[in-house]
Amino acid sequence: MLTSTVCAAVSAAGLGIAALTAYRKRFLAATRIAAFALIPIGLVMTGVIDWVTSIVFKPTVWAGFGVLALSAGLFAISRLVERRRGIAGRKERRAAAGSGAPAVAPAASAPSLGPGRKAPKSTPAPSAGSAPKDDFSDIEAILKKHGI
Known part of the structure; x- marks a missing residue:
């Protein structure tokens, strides 16, 4: 009831301001x-105001919110933990799969292989004094060096 009165007063004041504005052309x-x-x-005439006030002033509604x-917070936390665990799980799976598989770049430096692994012996690079077999021998050497 009080909200209806306040809304009626706001509407009357607004219409008064509109009348003054119209008077000024x-x-x-x-x-x-x-x-x-x-x-x-x-809004008062349609009943929306009564519906809103019944939501705002009921403690059970606020408890529901x-x-x-x-x-929503629990859902967000579970997604965050799932992402972090997914990243750690991927690292563990890579480490397990990488232990039995040959290295992609056998001549790679020791830091890229990870702790506890040694670089395998690589084939020696052709010396600068030797004559190339064809025009692409230096490119092949670079590609072999990088494991491609």
């Missing part, structure tokens, strides 16, 4: 002000 602005002023009384917020 600003009809377009007065029309907009009147349109905004009629919204509160329209709290439960929904808790649910």
Whole structure:
């Protein structure tokens, strides 16, 4: 009941301001002000205001919003933990798979192989004094060096 009275007073004040604006020959602005002023009384007449006040002033409704917020928080936390665990799980799977598989780049430096692994012996690079067999021998050497 109190909210209906407040909305009616706001609408009346808005219509008064619209009338003063129209008196000053600003009809377009007065029309907009009147349109905004009629919204509160329209909401009261349709029952929306009673519905909103019944939501706002009931503790059970606020408890329901709290439960929904808790649910959303738990969901977000579970997704965060799942992502972190997924990354750690991928690293463990890579390490397990990499222990039995040959290295992709056998001549790679020791830091890229990880701790506890030694670089395998690689084939010696051709000396600068030797004559190339064909034009692409130096490119092949570079590709072999990088394991490609």
